[in-house]
Amino acid sequence: MKELLRIEELSVAFPGQQQEAKALDSVSFTVGEGEIVGLVGESGCGKSLTALTVMGLLPEKARATGSVRLEGRELLTLSETELCDVRGSQVSMIFQEPMTALNPLMRVGDQIAEAYRSHHNAFASEARQATLEMMRSVGLSRVEALYDEYPHRLSGGMKQRIVVAMALINRPALLIADEPTTALDVTIQLQILDLLRELQAKFSTSVLLITHNLGIVHKMCSRVIVMYAGYIVEEGATSEVLSKPLHPYTRRLLAAIPTVERQGKALYSIPGIVAPLEERQTGVCPFSQRCDRAFAPCFRGVPPLREVGDRKLRCLLPGGETDELSIIA
Ligand SMILES: Nc1ncnc2c1ncn2[C@@H]1O[C@H](COP(=O)(O)OP(=O)(O)O)[C@@H](O)[C@H]1O
Ligand code: SF4
Ligand SMILES: [Mg+2]
Numbered sequence: 001m002k003e004l005l006r007i008e009e010l011s012v013a014f015p016g017q018q019q020e021a022k023a024l025d026s027v028s029f030t031v032g033e034g035e036i037v038g039l040v041g042e043s044g045c046g047k048s049l050t051a052l053t054v055m056g057l058l059p060e061k062a063r064a065t066g067s068v069r070l071e072g073r074e075l076l077t078l079s080e081t082e083l084c085d086v087r088g089s090q091v092s093m094i095f096q097e098p099m100t101a102l103n104p105l106m107r108v109g110d111q112i113a114e115a116y117r118s119h120h121n122a123f124a125s126e127a128r129q130a131t132l133e134m135m136r137s138v139g140l141s142r143v144e145a146l147y148d149e150y151p152h153r154l155s156g157g158m159k160q161r162i163v164v165a166m167a168l169i170n171r172p173a174l175l176i177a178d179e180p181t182t183a184l185d186v187t188i189q190l191q192i193l194d195l196l197r198e199l200q201a202k203f204s205t206s207v208l209l210i211t212h213n214l215g216i217v218h219k220m221c222s223r224v225i226v227m228y229a230g231y232i233v234e235e236g237a238t239s240e241v242l243s244k245p246l247h248p249y250t251r252r253l254l255a256a257i258p259t260v261e262r263q264g265k266a267l268y269s270i271p272g273i274v275a276p277l278e279e280r281q282t283g284v285c286p287f288s289q290r291c292d293r294a295f296a297p298c299f300r301g302v303p304p305l306r307e308v309g310d311r312k313l314r315c316l317l318p319g320g321e322t323d324e325l326s327i328i329a
Pocket of ligand 2: 248249285286287288289291292293294295298303314315316317318
């Protein structure tokens with residue numbers, strides 16, 4: 001598979017009271033052409049910051065180092081004008097809440113058409129035709145009437161379809177979807193996920209799908225990357241990672257999913273929380289404060305991300321008995 005996105009040793013730091021705090025540390029991964037890769041982890045692990053770095057949308061006070069290459073082109077050193085050119089045409093992003101992407105005062109059709117015209121030297125009539133076609137592709141009907149509606153008149157699912165249309169109208173090579181269905185009802189969630197998969201196949205778009213829901217990863221992604229407190233802790237083929245998780249954090253994430261077998265039992269939740277940025281201990285395994293396998297060497301340095309077979313793992317003592325998971329649950 002040809003490589004589309006290559007992130008190497010990406011770190012993002014924010015100024016702190018005494019010293020900089022790293023919200024991302026040594027993040028490295030790739031996304032292949034036409035691939036759907038899942039990025040998972042609890043809130044605060046650095047998923048959105050990873051996405052915003054690729055989009056060139058980091059907050060001004062954030063300092064990014066390392067390398068982010070899209071089709072071989074370094075993005076971290078681009079000027080704002082060059083980034084504007086890349087955004088929307090080569091890489092685009094959809095967010096959890098459709099209204100963050102939509103202008104409440106503008107007709108939805110015009111918003112898609114404007115996205116088209118910002119990257120095409122097109123007459124209004126051509127942009128309108130492209131918009132109507134894209135609206136049909138995202139499963140909307142009566143598109144001529146819908147073109148003139150304002151966002152507030154649309155349901156949550158329809159609004160997210162409009163956002164998907166805006167994101168894909170210029171056929172970007174990479175779509176980053178940051179919790180794209182979290183704000184939607186379960187049935188609508190499934191429709192939007194099916195739509196994303198259908199469009200990904202139709203346009204051969206690569207997708208980086210950010211979610212805290214491993215069920216969505218199972219349904220959608222061929223490969224999964226697990227993040228914890230700014231670090232990648234495990235990466236591998238979805239089928240392998242979900243059937244035989246090796247990192248203690250991934251094992252606990254999986255144990256926390258409600259399943260039919262666990263119905264009626266108290267739902268396991270991972271003890272503790274991801275420490276806020278300023279309170280993170282540095283120079284130790286990032287998961288050590290919550291890990292029940294931790295032993296002295298885990299506190300002597302950050303374990304490297306090692307290749308273990310087809311898997312990548314940041315742990316000195318990976319694995320554990322499979323039975324352990326049902327005990328945890
Ligand atoms: N603008 C910011 N200023 C300071 N810290 C930030 C900022 N944005 C994000 N962070 C911190 O970076 C960490 C990762 O955030 P984020 O990428 O949003 O996590 P996720 O998307 O996985 O929930 C969090 O600890 C968050 O508090
Ligand atoms: S390195 Fe140690 S503390 Fe960190 S996840 Fe592995 S066993 Fe747990
Ligand atoms: Mg986020």
